[in-house]
Amino acid sequence: MSAAPKGDGRMRTAPRWLRWVPPLVVFALMITLWYAVTYVLLTPDRRFLLPPPDAVVRVGLLDPVNRAELFAGLLLSGQVALLGLAIAAVFGVGCAIAMAWASWLERSLHPYLVILQTIPILALVPLFGFWFGFGFFTRVLVCALIALFPIVTNTLFGLRSVEETHHDLFTLARAGWAARLWKLQLPAALPHILTGLRISAGLSVIGAVVGDFFFRQGEPGIGTLIDLYRSRLQSEQLFAAVALASLLGLAVFLGFGALARRATSWHTAARDVAR
Numbered sequence: 378m379s380a381a382p383k384g385d386g387r388m389r390t391a392p393r394w395l396r397w398v399p400p401l402v403v404f405a406l407m408i409t410l411w412y413a414v415t416y417v418l419l420t421p422d423r424r425f426l427l428p429p430p431d432a433v434v435r436v437g438l439l440d441p442v443n444r445a446e447l448f449a450g451l452l453l454s455g456q457v458a459l460l461g462l463a464i465a466a467v468f469g470v471g472c473a474i475a476m477a478w479a480s481w482l483e484r485s486l487h488p489y490l491v492i493l494q495t496i497p498i499l500a501l502v503p504l505f506g507f508w509f510g511f512g513f514f515t516r517v518l519v520c521a522l523i524a525l526f527p528i529v530t531n532t533l534f535g536l537r538s539v540e541e542t543h544h545d546l547f548t549l550a551r552a553g554w555a556a557r558l559w560k561l562q563l564p565a566a567l568p569h570i571l572t573g574l575r576i577s578a579g580l581s582v583i584g585a586v587v588g589d590f591f592f593r594q595g596e597p598g599i600g601t602l603i604d605l606y607r608s609r610l611q612s613e614q615l616f617a618a619v620a621l622a623s624l625l626g627l628a629v630f631l632g633f634g635a636l637a638r639r640a641t642s643w644h645t646a647a648r649d650v651a652r
């Protein structure tokens with residue numbers, strides 16, 4: 378009988394850099410397909426429908442004038458999205474805490490939160506503009522309304538996911554409602570809160586970009602520039618603006634995803650220590 382192989386019995390993990398190989402391969406295939414469609418399927422007079430990637434980078438991003446215009450619009454849309462998300466987070470967490478504290482508040486508010494989620498907010502943008510104007514405040518308001526529901530529902534679920542035995546310990550210690558909330562429920566609900574923020578972050582960016590199609594006053598956001606380039610048939614700038622808007626959403630999503638993973642790992646470690 379052959380001897381058993383030596384080792385500690387643990388599986389060896391692949392190097393971290395190998396995780397980037399599949400996405401890079403897919404990206405290279407997409408760029409190759411893009412070039413093939415541009416130069417093989419499209420005639421020269423129709424290549425404005427899908428300009429080659431190098432033209433998008435050269436005209437849209439390397440040209441100083443176009444780059445300055447695109448990054449100014451991206452900065453404005455990013456500010457609108459993050460400020461709307463911050464307002465939705467404060468109001469959403471506060472609303473969830475109130476609903477967890479009193480069931481009658483949940484019965485009173487939850488149907489209207491569901492209605493708010495099902496109403497196409499972007500269809501109400503012209504109405505908001507009629508009431509409040511089409512400035513910065515209205516843009517932030519649209520993003521906050523779009524991002525509100527996931528934060529409320531995930532926070533409420535997290536606040537109510539605390540085990541009854543932990544509540545019993547706080548009851549034995551004669552802890553008040555504020556101490557129970559601050560030291561028990563909010564730490565337990567933190568991963569759920571961050572999951573809601575992660576979902577709402579993407580929705581907020583979508584609201585900022587798509588909502589720009591209705592905002593014609595003040596500084597143009599990235600969505601306004603997309604619509605402007607479309608009307609002018611400036612395809613290189615149009616594709617560059619779409620790429621930057623996608624990168625904005627991806628950056629916000631990955632940022633909150635990393636924050637959620639850190640909070641989740643802390644939450645798991647603390648739970649293991651408690652056991």
